[in-house]
Amino acid sequence: MKINNIFDKLPDLEEGTVWLAGAGPGNIGLLSLLTLKALGQADVIIYDALVGQEIIDLAHKNAVLEYAGKRGGKASALQADISERLVEHARTGKRVLRLKGGDPLVFGRGGEEARILVKANIPFRIVPGITAGIGGLAYAGIPLTDRHTNSAVTFLTGHGEDGGLSKDIDWDALAKSSPVIVIYMALNRIELMCEQFLKSGRLPNETVAVISKATTDAQVVIETTLSNAAEDVRKAEIVAPAMIVLGENVKLRTGLDWLGAMEGKILNADLSSIIPQGKKQ
Numbered sequence: 001m002k003i004n005n006i007f008d009k010l011p012d013l014e015e016g017t018v019w020l021a022g023a024g025p026g027n028i029g030l031l032s033l034l035t036l037k038a039l040g041q042a043d044v045i046i047y048d049a050l051v052g053q054e055i056i057d058l059a060h061k062n063a064v065l066e067y068a069g070k071r072g073g074k075a076s077a078l079q080a081d082i083s084e085r086l087v088e089h090a091r092t093g094k095r096v097l098r099l100k101g102g103d104p105l106v107f108g109r110g111g112e113e114a115r116i117l118v119k120a121n122i123p124f125r126i127v128p129g130i131t132a133g134i135g136g137l138a139y140a141g142i143p144l145t146d147r148h149t150n151s152a153v154t155f156l157t158g159h160g161e162d163g164g165l166s167k168d169i170d171w172d173a174l175a176k177s178s179p180v181i182v183i184y185m186a187l188n189r190i191e192l193m194c195e196q197f198l199k200s201g202r203l204p205n206e207t208v209a210v211i212s213k214a215t216t217d218a219q220v221v222i223e224t225t226l227s228n229a230a231e232d233v234r235k236a237e238i239v240a241p242a243m244i245v246l247g248e249n250v251k252l253r254t255g256l257d258w259l260g261a262m263e264g265k266i267l268n269a270d271l272s273s274i275i276p277q278g279k280k281q
Contacts, residue, residue, distance in 0.1 A: 022129015
């Protein structure tokens with residue numbers, strides 16, 4: 001199939017329908033083909049703050065752009081109002097693209113919006129996107145899983161409803177059971193987060209990475225430890241959006257930081273100094 005014919009093989013964003021689509025973690029090259037096609041067909045695009053301007057610039061020239069916000073600590077439209085707008089636009093026959101950073105169903109409230117569309121009898125499609133917990137780690141050179149370190153991983157949000165940590169998480173059980181933990185939206189709670197993991201039994205010298213503005217030209221990655229993470233983040237002046245990664249996998253970055261290698265960093269693929277004795281190789 002020729003590249004120019006690919007869009008002809010994909011479904012169209014029809015009038016009176018809504019696509020709930022993920023824009024990926026930030027890099028324009030990580031958009032899906034379906035999302036790219038929808039950007040060119042949508043009459044209305046309701047987008048979140050984490051969707052970069054480069055991606056918005058791909059919209060059809062006559063598309064109506066509506067900013068929804070949805071970024072911690074910043075002004076945002078109410079979730080109920082966003083859902084209502086989706087229904088209103090679709091009922092007038094508009095082709096509606098609801099564009100979210102990352103994946104719409106990973107801490108993106110896409111499921112809530114989809115349920116409103118179901119109640120309103122509005123046809124919709126969910127278009128997955130690369131979530132930051134996958135794309136961001138890949139761009140940082142940190143494997144999400146590796147047979148030498150882990151066969152399980154946990155994604156969680158550091159954003160509790162009362163401004164603290166999430167209360168529906170069994171922190172002690174999580175600390176004991178998950179070798180690798182990827183935390184979204186936790187930058188302004190990193191001190192609380194680290195204190196909780198230490199209290200729940202994780203070691204002070206456990207490796208931690210903090211990835212800011214993942215996959216973009218402004219990406220910054222710092223490697224630290226659980227006991228030093230909060231202070232190191234302050235010193236490095238790390239800004240949101242950012243995610244935190246705990247676990248032995250962070251150590252593998254010494255051999256897999258491919259972006260660093262492009263800038264001259266010497267990589268070390270020898271695992272003998274990284275993997276604890278007794279681990280299968």
